[in-house]
Amino acid sequence: MKAAIIDPSLFTIPYDAALVSALRAEGAEVLFFGRQKRKDETVPPALPLRRHFYRGTERLRLVLPAAAFRLAKGLEHALDMVRLRNVLAKERPDAIHFQWAPLPVADRRLLALFRRLAPCLLTVHDTTPFNGSPNSSLQQMGALAVLEAFDHLIVHTEEGRRALLRRGIPEERLSVIPHGLIALGAAAPKPAGTDRTILLFGKIKPYKGADLLIDAFARLPEATRRTTRLRIVGEPFIDLGPLKSRAAALGIADRIDWDARYVGDDEIGPILAAADILAFPYREIDASGVLMAAFPYGKPIVASAMGAFRELLRDGEHGRLVPPEDVGALAAALEDVLSDGARAAQMGERVRALADRIPGWDEIARRTIALYAALAERHEKRLAADAPELA
Numbered sequence: 001m002k003a004a005i006i007d008p009s010l011f012t013i014p015y016d017a018a019l020v021s022a023l024r025a026e027g028a029e030v031l032f033f034g035r036q037k038r039k040d041e042t043v044p045p046a047l048p049l050r051r052h053f054y055r056g057t058e059r060l061r062l063v064l065p066a067a068a069f070r071l072a073k074g075l076e077h078a079l080d081m082v083r084l085r086n087v088l089a090k091e092r093p094d095a096i097h098f099q100w101a102p103l104p105v106a107d108r109r110l111l112a113l114f115r116r117l118a119p120c121l122l123t124v125h126d127t128t129p130f131n132g133s134p135n136s137s138l139q140q141m142g143a144l145a146v147l148e149a150f151d152h153l154i155v156h157t158e159e160g161r162r163a164l165l166r167r168g169i170p171e172e173r174l175s176v177i178p179h180g181l182i183a184l185g186a187a188a189p190k191p192a193g194t195d196r197t198i199l200l201f202g203k204i205k206p207y208k209g210a211d212l213l214i215d216a217f218a219r220l221p222e223a224t225r226r227t228t229r230l231r232i233v234g235e236p237f238i239d240l241g242p243l244k245s246r247a248a249a250l251g252i253a254d255r256i257d258w259d260a261r262y263v264g265d266d267e268i269g270p271i272l273a274a275a276d277i278l279a280f281p282y283r284e285i286d287a288s289g290v291l292m293a294a295f296p297y298g299k300p301i302v303a304s305a306m307g308a309f310r311e312l313l314r315d316g317e318h319g320r321l322v323p324p325e326d327v328g329a330l331a332a333a334l335e336d337v338l339s340d341g342a343r344a345a346q347m348g349e350r351v352r353a354l355a356d357r358i359p360g361w362d363e364i365a366r367r368t369i370a371l372y373a374a375l376a377e378r379h380e381k382r383l384a385a386d387a388p389e390l391a
Contacts, residue, residue, distance in 0.1 A: 001369050002029040004088055004118075007099040008053040008077065010034045010041070012125065014182045014265065015289055016099060017044045022180075022365035028372075031091060033084060042265040052087070053080045078106045085113045095372035097121045104129075104146035111149040119151040119375035124286075127155065127163040131207040131284040152375055154368075156287035157311050163286075175371055179308070180361045182293035184269040196228045196338060198302075199275035201268075202290045204236040204260065209281035209304070210243055212327055216281070218250035219331035224338055225255055233259040233271055272297045276344070277319070277337055280309060281330055298352030300344045302333045312358075318351045 003023060007016050020030050021044075035053040037043045057064075057073040064072065088096065096118050101107040114120050129143030147153060147169060155161050156179040164174055200213055210232055217230045230252075240260060247253040263271065272278070278294055280303035287308045294301070301319035303309040315321040320333035337344050 001027070001095075001372055002031070002091070002093045003095045003097055003369075003372055004031045004033065004091065004093040005097050005099065006033045006084070008034060008080070009100065009102050010037070010043075011100050011102070012289065013041065013043055014293070015125075015179065017047045018180055018182060018361050019364070019368070020047060022361035023368065026362065026365040026369055028365070028369055031088075031093060040262045040264065052084060053077065074103055074106070077103045078110065081107065081110045082113070085110070085117070088114065088117055093118050094376040095119055095121060097123070097368075097372075098150070099123050100125070101146045104142035108142050108146040108149045111146075115149075115151065119372075119379045120149075121152045121154060121371070121375065122147065122150045123154045123156075124160065124164065125156070126284070127160045127167075127286050128284045131205070131282075151379070152371070154371075157308050159307055159311060160286040175367075177364055177367050177371070178359050179287040179289070179292050180364050181295060181355055181358050182289055183296075184265060184272075184293050196276040197274060198228065198230050198277045198279050198334060199271070200230075200232045200234075200279050200281070201263075201271060201275075202234045202288075204232065204234045204238060204240070206238060207282055207284045209283055209325070211246065212281045212283075212325060212330060213279055214243060214247050214250070214252070214256070215327045216330035216334060217255070218247075218252050219327065220335055220338075224335060225252065228338060229255055229257055231257045231259070231275070233263060235262040236260045268293060269297070272299065275299055277302055277334065279334070280304060281322075281324075282306065282309075283324055285309070292358070295351055295355040295358065298348040300337050300347035301351060302330070302337060312354060313351075317347065318354065319347050 005016065005020055016032065020032050023030050030048065031050065032048050033050045033052045036051045036055065036058050043049060054073055054076055057069060057076050061069060096114050098121065101122060111120055144167065152173050152175065153164060153169060154175050154177050155164060158176060161174050161176050165171060198217065200208065200210055202208065204210055213230065244253065247256050272294055278299045278301050280288065280291065280301065282304045285307040291308060301313060303313065303321055304324040305321040306324060309321060313319065313321060320336060322329040322333050337347065
């Protein structure tokens with residue numbers, strides 16, 4: 001089995017690395033295409049990254065104005081997709097597996113070129129495109145229509161499958177293959193005697209609900225806030241000024257620690273280990289890479305009742321699940337977990353135990369390879385049926 005895995009913008013490096021490694025361990029030959037690694041990013045040396053995308057615009061990323069950069073990158077993306085089709089025409093993979101379609105308006109039209117070579121799959125990491133927080137308006141154009149251009153779609157949750165069924169995707173074109181655990185290694189335990197910490201970790205985008213968490217933190221009893229800190233860590237994709245102004249207006253700015261930057265994989269473990277509660281007050285989500293990295297650290301979780309959180313976690317057992325965008329419920333859930341240290345520790349241990357119930361990457365790889373094989377067989381039959389009869 002030979003597969004091409006494509007993540008043009010390297011949106012999900014840890015997931016890509018785990019999947020590619022597992023596929024190779026199961027005997028598949030894997031070609032992996034993305035862009036050049038940036039200086040502050042962590043890409044495993046063993047990941048066979050072909051630096052195919054954005055070789056021109058990546059050099060200008062910090063030079064061009066934002067609007068000009070996005071336009072230039074969009075044009076280069078279309079050219080890179082045509083070049084990739086030519087590369088794959090020589091490589092002849094059995095399956096072409098996109099992790100993202102970052103420019104749907106162009107990708108939808110160009111996919112016809114790829115589907116002549118091999119079946120094309122897309123892992124739909126977000127059934128609401130980009131979780132409603134695209135990096136540019138261009139990414140919104142055709143973001144749902146592009147799903148129709150693929151031979152098959154993979155989602156990580158049953159909830160994601162149901163969402164695509166409601167959008168008219170036929171059931172036979174959908175497969176549920178779970179998101180595996182993201183291994184980050186061991187980390188030192190939190191020092192005794194320090195304030196309790198509520199952590200929001202990951203890219204700071206509107207759908208992550210940092211504003212909701214700030215408002216909820218302000219509603220905690222004053223005595224609780226005096227011994228608790230809110231820590232917000234991750235690369236910002238929004239202006240943090242309004243969030244900081246909101247915290248100041250609520251009188252809690254001195255209780256919030258901001259670490260607004262890209263965080264390398266080697267730092268994530270210690271950050272998760274130092275938290276007392278992991279908060280996921282998301283407005284939209286299917287599966288969460290941060291959640292899949294968090295299980296081994298055994299922390300109680302307060303999250304929106306949606307997607308993987310609702311499928312994997314039980315309210316009151318692993319933490320608390322709350323209705324999305326309900327600040328009152330979020331504040332009450334945080335107070336509930338913070339009010340009983342022994343109960344919170346038990347919740348954390350149950351979260352840790354969940355790691356044993358998550359399918360391993362070997363199983364994920366076997367299921368993915370089986371899907372490739374079935375689609376490749378169907379592709380060959382379709383080509384044979386479409387071929388003109390010989391005289």
